[in-house]
Amino acid sequence: MEEKNYLTAYVNEPQKVLKFLVELLGFSDHRHEPKTYVGKEGVTIGNHFGNNYLLLAGPVLTGPSSKANEAIIINTDNCLRDYQQFKDAGIKIHQTPRYTARGLELIISDNYGNRYLLLERRQYGEEER
């Protein structure tokens, strides 16, 4: 059995974000499954590729450790397809797809002040970086 990977995402309005992720970004809802992680607090769990899971936690609001404004990185296998779907769904696009050293990425946001960086990772040769 493959090990599940958990990534904690600090967001505003975790319950509403869950809805956003499930209904608009294609995540699946795993709230009711037995938790197989320890030592991490998450309000809900969303699933993306394979065994990668998101733990949606409330924002860390004070001090330099605040992570509420950081974009949550979500891996995708097709950034342009997602971009088209987001436009069709009326999701706010912060940054249209652009090419970076790690692949093709775009940034969207939900209605609660959270930003998501959709990343299609690509492997480039040395001379293409």
Added chain:
Amino acid sequence: MKKIEILNNQNRIYSEVSNHVICVNECHEFSIRLVFNGTEHYTIANKELSIFPENFLVINEGTVYSRKIESELAVSSFAILYTNEFLNSFNYSITSSEHVLLDEPFHVPHNISPVFPETLYPLKGDMMYNLIHIRNLFNSELNNDLLMNEYLYHCLFNFYRVYYSEIMVKSEKLNVIKIKTRNELFKRLNHAKDYMISNYNKDIQLEDICKYACLSETHFFRSFKQTFNCSPHQYLTQLRLSQAKYMLKNTNYEVREIVSLIGFDCVSTFIRLFKDRFGVTPGNYRLTIAA
């Protein structure tokens, strides 16, 4: 088996899987052409070019060309044809300054189409990734014009970047002051490069390449090194090793068969060069891919 998709804006995507094709004197819009396996041979103005899965060819609007596939295994060839309007509009948007675009947002120059060198370009990086997405969408049953045009736009954008790095940057490396002379020399060097790519698996000699490119051996050797940062022999070796890597990954040929197919004489020399280039022996590379 042929399949053509015509988008609402008249851009076209063309796919064909066949082991025998002969088309003579074709003439279309600007197109990007590639194969996903095997080889397709093109003739453009007496110049013969072979497309392999690791490169692609562009053909300008109005160029007359012939193409041929003769293969035991079916070859999957693929072409994207852009309308003049789409190409010119893209070119205008990417080459004009922001204030021009703001002043004349709907202007599309109709009479000035960009003309690109009809040469073999490396198929890698974003160009390769986006072309694979295009093929997957094309092969699916989804009719999504908007998404397909998004891909086509990005594919053109990727091509402009390849054009910039392969043509603009490399031609600048030539130590020739007169622009006209530099362009002519670069054109001939590209002929030589295309000849090497198209015949990489044959026993080609320096004098054959020079004759094809219409350059003396010393002039060719010096200019080639200036432009491509390696000698013609090193370039040919890299080509062969890259093809070997492709075959190790995508075919079941044994190493000794691959050595023969890529034009090497000696298996041990091939293994040593492969390891020097990629840091792993051919056998171990295949094992890593399979794992």
